[in-house]
Amino acid sequence: MGTFSANQSNIKNDWHLIDATGKTLGRLSTDIANRLRGKHKCTFTPHMDTGDYIVVINTEKLHVTGNKAHDKIYYHSTSRPGSLKAIRFEDLMAKNPIIALEKAVRGMLPKGPLGRKIFKKLKAYAGPTHPHIAQIPKE
Numbered sequence: 001m002g003t004f005s006a007n008q009s010n011i012k013n014d015w016h017l018i019d020a021t022g023k024t025l026g027r028l029s030t031d032i033a034n035r036l037r038g039k040h041k042c043t044f045t046p047h048m049d050t051g052d053y054i055v056v057i058n059t060e061k062l063h064v065t066g067n068k069a070h071d072k073i074y075y076h077s078t079s080r081p082g083s084l085k086a087i088r089f090e091d092l093m094a095k096n097p098i099i100a101l102e103k104a105v106r107g108m109l110p111k112g113p114l115g116r117k118i119f120k121k122l123k124a125y126a127g128p129t130h131p132h133i134a135q136i137p138k139e
Helices: 025-037 089-095 097-108 113-119
Strands: 015-019 053-057 073-077 084-088 122-124
Touching: 015 025, 025 053, 025 097, 025 113, 073 089, 073 097, 084 089, 089 097, 097 113, 097 122
Parallel strands: 015 053, 053 122
Antiparallel strands: 073 084
């Protein structure tokens, strides 16, 4: 009996729909990252993309616990001298709530080509509607 290793012929990707209304950012992100990676399946193979597609709606209704809404700061740089930009969580949620979820999930995925490929299977939307009705995502 050898160790099972998935290949392209036996990988099946499903579509899942997640409603983020009233959910905590970190707890939702870990669940999404595990499903994107495929760790919930018995056919999980670390070097293959065995995960599912995830559609997240209502990201504007995510929240964080404690004082993180005011204290959590996201940084980014444009690689120019003096170009370090900072934005608070509450301001980011008002401006573009999808970025907060994407940054949380991206940090939980592997770094490198495999992680970038896996991350493309996350589809997040601020409102309750999404264009992936034809894929019939499971809730």
